[in-house]
Amino acid sequence: MSDATNPTSATAPSSPGTSANTAGTPPPAGAGLSARQVQIRSLVQAAGMLPVLILLAIGFHVLGGHRFLSAQNLSIVAQQASINCVLGAGMTFVILTGGIDLSVGSILAASAMGALIVSLMGGLSWLAIPACLAVGLLIGLVNGSLVAFVKLPPFIVTLGTLTAVRGLARLMGADNTVFNxxxxxxxxxxxxxxxxxxxxxxLAIIAIAVIVASWYVLRRTVLGVRIYAVGGNPAAARLSGINVPVVLMFVYALSGLLAGLGGVMSSARLYAANGLQLGQSYELDAIAAVILGGTSFVGGIGSIWGTLIGALIIAVLSNGLILVGVSDIWQFIVKGLVIIGAVALDRFRQGSGTRT
Amino acid sequence: MTPALEMRGISKTFPGVRALVDVQLQAWGGEVLALMGENGAGKSTLMKILSGAYQADPGGEIRVEGQRLDITGPQVAKAAGIAIIYQELALAPNLTVAENIHLGSELTRAGGRLDRRAMNEAVRPLLARLGTPFGPETLVNTLSIAEQQLVEIARALHRQSRILVLDEPTTALSARETERLFALIRQLRTEGIALIYISHRMAEVYELADRVTVLRDGSYVGTLDRDALSAEAIVRMMVGRDLSSFYTKTHDPDAVRGDVVMEVENLTDGGRIRPCSFTLHKGEVLGVAGLVGAGRTELARLIYGADRKAGGSVRVEGTPVSINRPKDALDHGIAYLTEDRKGLGLFLDMSCGTNINMGVIGRDAGAGGRLNLSRARERATRAFQSLRVRAASPIVQVGSLSGGNQQKVLLARLLETGPKVLILDEPTRGVDIGAKSEIYRIIDELARKGLGVLVISSDLPEIVGICDRVIVMREGHIAGEVGGTTGTPINQQNVMIHAAGMAA
Structure with missing residues (x-):
């Protein structure tokens, strides 16, 4: 499945219907699948949650008085999805290595605070965006070194930074909203x-650019293969000469950097940042997007396109439920149930052999 | 007299695969029936049907002590006195021996409180009968694998099981533990229990079996009685053809006197591995023999930089090299095939092609680490041809291949790195007989090409069959050497003398 988008699939010598049987003895029962079976399977996996997304969109269009699929509304949905998309992309890298990054919401808040503060510094205001990205990257590097070199569990490390960085974000603005x-x-x-x-x-253009760049790194570079390898089997990765700590360092640093980019995007939208409220529970939406996208929590399996679709599903839900007139309280309940339901459906569709 | 167990006309169809076709099996009380067959021949499927984990297709018949039995689930099998002890033991490590034996049928006092004392006392005579060195209060996670196996057997006996299946029970045991297990198996046989013994190892089957039933490709091939047992007959039945040249040794036997490719000097981890020194020549197949636990894998991992060394040096082609992690070893032309293919070797979710290229993608990559996909495809296709990997194409997930083909894929990854020294740790473990022979051919070919090949193996006939020279390890050091220029011929006896520490 790591080859879902690998062009190997298109040109490799395939023998549909018959399994390769060159040496005269039949392969043992269950020895592999034909190339066509593999191709079909990877196609199904790549398509993933797309049908759910389409059904939701059509459903909301019909129920919401045909307003959902208007150009104006779709543009709003795209904006709503874009920050989660960027965070989800970073989260995909982390989860592919079998880790988790709970701190992205807090990092977003802290980096947005940094950006606003710098933007108010007169002559230095052009440094606002670099400062924002730098804050994200720095905290990501802290996460990464604790996971890769101190070898602490990612859940614990990022739970710690989730809390600490949230405090830092509040401290930066003396617990006030910074406005510019x-x-x-x-x-x-x-x-x-x-x-x-x-x-x-x-915002949407940035999100798409991040997704495409992530795809390139994951599927077309050595680093990408190594990320999948580290998530799939860390011990084997080490023995095959991969520098595992460097790979881990990279994914947490990238997740931090992208959270910083999320900080740029969200502060740009609001002209302001608030250390207490900004980015609250964004990490959960990002994780939900990755999971909806079919990426395995164990690591080693998943794709960035799935995350894009997952983020879109979440945005469509939020927007559509408002259009249909569902109350704020019920939105939470419906969103949660849809996430569980969609993943359960996916599991059911792919059979019992799939891992989470 | 009726057999303790009779299975007739057993078939099992999975979607797209007929795993078993009309298989039969008869086991009598008081005998050991060996069940043999290559990987994928259907042994485990058959045993899973017996245990109730799978349901056979309709039409077959299972009789226990002559009574027809419809095994609809594990509980039915258990109640009928059928117990299966798998390779992966199923004990709760944090509970005591007695608690494990009583698991699911705990003795309780009023109010549902566990009656530990009664459970301990109930188990004590059973443990005495088995002659275990531990008591009922012992925590299972403090026991060795062999001892845990005894707990499993005790649990089976405690349930009054009359049919006991042992699935490759000696895989993780030392020679002494194996002997003890065999003694126990013989004891159970005299007690009238029907034992079904699944194993790959011909020597064990010879020693224990009263009869041998052979499966091939999901079908019943036949059953041999004790007096008709011979390695040739069994292999012929398992493979379906004669294996005239099982071992291949066509490379230059004088390589043992040729150029040195790797020298290991006083390498030690400061603990279990005492300083070890040896040389490896170009084009030589050097065996590393020894009992399980002698430190062979540990030595290999030290050379490869997988574990931290405390002292000693390695030279490759005369140049001292500093190896602190696997990548250093690969950079200096040393590749290592792990004994734990699935746990430490392959990326099971990835395609064969990606697995094969894992060691060289960095080298092949373009600017910015861009993958060279066409080069990767070429390498995979070529490796598939030269190693005769049996799979539809390199995009197939490696986890779906048989053990032998998985091993070839892993071997291909090492070979792509272009090593000068190849360390193969149990290269034919869990590999069926046909693929074994092919792996021997590959090793021979590599030696002919001038690689130095180090083969760690617990399979003595294999060591004798393919090596030019053998070093024997015992208790963390190199205890002796046979073959090559030593003057002692390579045979099982000479190797065992060093391995067991009987050399003068």
């Missing part, structure tokens, strides 16, 4: 490119 009505990069959060009459928000 002249925020130089506010266009990121509020403008877009005009294309054939549609306005594509910059």
């Amino acid at each position: 009505p002249q925020l130089s990069y506010a266009w990121i959060g509020n403008d877009g490119i005009n294309l054939l009459g549609f306005t594509i928000p910059w």
Whole structure:
């Protein structure tokens, strides 16, 4: 399944219907699948939750008085999905190694605070975005070194930074909202490119760029293969010469950096940052997006496209439920049940052999 | 007289695969029936049907002591006195021996409180009968694997089981533990229990079995009585053809006097592995023999940099090399095939192609670590051909292959790195007989190409069959050497003399 998008699938010598049987003796029962079976299986896996997304969209369109699939609303959905998409991309890297990063919501808050504070420093205001990314990267590196070198469990490490960095974010603004009505990069959060009459928000463009770049790293670079390898079998990864700590360091640093980018995006949208409220429980939405996307919690299995679809499902749910007029309280309940239901459906569809 | 167990016309169809076709089996009380067959021949499927884990297709018949029995689940099998002891033991490590034996049928006092004393007393005579060195209060996680096996056997006997299946019970045992287990098996046989013994090892089957039933490709091939037992007959039945040249040794026998490719000097981990020194020549197959626990794997891991060494040095082609982690070893041309293929070797969820390329993707990559996909495809296709991997194509997940083909994929990964020294740790463990022979051929070919090959093996006929020279380890040091220039011929006896510490 790690080959879902590998072009090998297209050109490898395949012998549909017959299994390779060169040496005269039949292969033992159950010895492998034909190339066609493998291709079909990877296609099914790549498609994953797409049908659920489409059904939800159509459902909300019909129930919500045909407003859901309008260009304006879709643009709002895209904006809502974009920050979660970026966080989810980082989370995908981490979960692929068998880890977890609970601190992304707090990192987003702290880095957004950093950005706002720097943006108010007169001559230094052009450093706002670099500062924001740097804060994210730095905290990611702290997570990474604790996991990779001190060898603490990722859940514990990032649970710790979740709390500590949230406190840090509040400390940075003396527990107040920092506001900058002249925020130089506010266009990121509020403008877009005009294309054939549609306005594509910059936020969505950034999210797509992050997804495509993540795909490239995961599927087309040595590092990507090694990330899958470390998640699939860490002991074997070490024995086959992979520098496991460096790989782990990279995924946590990247997750932190992308959380910093999330900080840029969300502060650009709001012209403000608040250490207490910003990014609260964003980590849970990001994890939900990854899980909805079919990435295994054990590590080694999953794809970035799944995460994109997962993030879209969550955004469609939030937006659609409002359009349909479901109360805030019920939105939580429905969202939770849909996540569980969708993954259960997926498990059922793929048979009992799948791991989570 | 009726057999203790009779299975007739047993078939099992999984979606797309007929795992068993019309298989029969008869086991009598007071005998050991060996069940043999290559991996995938259907032994475990048959035993899973017996244990109630799988349901046979309709049409078959299972009789216990002549009574027809419909095994619809594990409870039915248990109640009928059928017990299976798998390779992976199923004990609760944090409970005592007595608690484990009573698991599911605990003795309680009023109010549902456990009656530990009664459970201990109930188990004591049973443990005495088995002659165990531990008592009922012992915590299971303080016991060795062999002792835990005894607990499993005790549990089976406690349930009054009359049919006992042992699935490759000696895999993790030392020679002495194996002997003790065999003595116990013989004792149980005289007590009238029907024993079904599943094993790959011909020597064990010779020693224990009263009869041998052979399966091949899910079908019943036949049953041999004790007086008709011979290795050739069994192999012929298992493989379906004669294996005229099981071992291949066509490489240059003079390599043992040729150029040195690797020298290990006083390598030690400061603990179990005492300083070890030996040399490996180009084009030589050097065996490393010894009992389980003699430190062979540990020595290999020290050379490969998988574990931290406390002293000693390694030279490759005369140049001292510093190896602190596996990557260093690979960079200096030393590759290591682990004995634990699934746990430490393969990435089971990945394709064969990715597994094969894992060691070289960094080397092949373009700018920015961009994968060279066409090169990777070439390597995988070529490796599939040269090692004769039997799978539809390199995009197939390696976890779905048989043991032998998995081993070839792992071997291909090492070979792609272009090593000068190849350390193979139990290269044919869990590999069926046909693939074994092919792996011997591959090893021979590599030696012909000038690689130095170090083969660690517990399979003495294998060591004798393919090696030019053998070093024997005992208790963490190199106890002796046979073959090569030593003047002592390589045979099982000479190896065992050093392994057991009987050399003068």
